[in-house]
Amino acid sequence: MNSHDTIHLDLPASFKHLGVVRACLAELLAHAAMPHEQTVYTVQLAVHEACTNIVEHAYAGHPDGRIGVTLALADHPRHLLIELRDTGAAYTPQRAALPDPHALQEGGYGQFLMHTLLDDVAYIPDEAGNTWRLVKLLDSEEGEPT
Amino acid sequence: MEDTLMQTAFLNETTEPAESMDIQTIDGVALLRLGGRFDAHQAPQIGTWLHAASTRTPARVVINLEGVHFLDSTALGTLVKAMKRCRQQGGDLRICGLQQPVRIIFELTRLDRALALYDSEVEAMQAAW
Numbered sequence: 001m002n003s004h005d006t007i008h009l010d011l012p013a014s015f016k017h018l019g020v021v022r023a024c025l026a027e028l029l030a031h032a033a034m035p036h037e038q039t040v041y042t043v044q045l046a047v048h049e050a051c052t053n054i055v056e057h058a059y060a061g062h063p064d065g066r067i068g069v070t071l072a073l074a075d076h077p078r079h080l081l082i083e084l085r086d087t088g089a090a091y092t093p094q095r096a097a098l099p100d101p102h103a104l105q106e107g108g109y110g111q112f113l114m115h116t117l118l119d120d121v122a123y124i125p126d127e128a129g130n131t132w133r134l135v136k137l138l139d140s141e142e143g144e145p146t
Numbered sequence: 147m148e149d150t151l152m153q154t155a156f157l158n159e160t161t162e163p164a165e166s167m168d169i170q171t172i173d174g175v176a177l178l179r180l181g182g183r184f185d186a187h188q189a190p191q192i193g194t195w196l197h198a199a200s201t202r203t204p205a206r207v208v209i210n211l212e213g214v215h216f217l218d219s220t221a222l223g224t225l226v227k228a229m230k231r232c233r234q235q236g237g238d239l240r241i242c243g244l245q246q247p248v249r250i251i252f253e254l255t256r257l258d259r260a261l262a263l264y265d266s267e268v269e270a271m272q273a274a275w
Contacts, residue, residue, distance in 0.1 A: 015185065015186040015187035016187045018185070018186075018187070019183070038246065038247045041216075041250070042247070044216070045251065048185070048216075048218055049219055052186050052218065052220065055186070098255065101255060101256035101257050101260045102260055104260060106223040106230075109223065109251075110218075110219040110220075112255070113251065113255075116254055117254075
């Protein structure tokens with residue numbers, strides 16, 4: 001992993017600051033010569049959903065919560081690694097199945113989107129807090145979600 | 147007067163406006179044009195407006211997302227909730243102007259099959275209710 005292609009952020013855990021993560025993702029993927037608008041957008045959406053989960057569930061809207069973010073480009077195979085850390089309550093990941101569209105559920109889509117749009121989604125709670133570890137492979141991506 | 151009261155109540159209940167909102171009522175149809183992002187940060191205020199707009203009978207609401215460049219699952223849930231309420235009130239929520247890449251969240255969740263999506267605002271406003 002090249003330290004020149006790694007970004008660390010420390011954000012307040014609030015919805016209004018999540019645009020910072022999306023902007024950094026776009027910048028980093030531009031450096032990775034990833035020009036597909038759809039690819040950049042889907043990565044932004046998946047990471048945004050994970051951050052939203054932290055705000056809503058780990059901190060339950062508590063204003064003093066923080067999100068530690070690491071974005072890194074790495075090789076073998078070429079991929080984007082995203083780590084999100086929080087010190088809030090541990091979360092029980094929900095099933096990632098697609099909700100029945102005709103059931104017209106008002107929630108439950110975030111986990112499905114994360115697992116659909118990314119190549120690996122891991123949630124690791126420990127004594128220090130919780131970590132989302134997200135991976136998006138870059139070389140096989142042609143602009144459409146897999 | 148009714149519309150003015152509704153909009154005033156809506157604005158008073160919110161703390162931060164969406165990046166762009168334009169609200170009109172045309173021939174009994176409540177029309178909301180949004181710009182910028184529609185996500186967990188904006189969803190509460192937009193949901194409040196949609197709730198107020200769907201109290202009429204029949205509740206006919208059009209939301210134009212042509213200017214929206216980012217939309218998340220919280221926004222999606224807000225639209226589903228409003229659509230259900232509009233249909234309970236004898237109307238519908240119509241969504242128009244979806245641009246790529248925003249459209250993908252509707253396709254992946256297959257809600258493009260359940261929600262009333264229109265290409266243009268003209269189509270959404272003029273189609274038979």
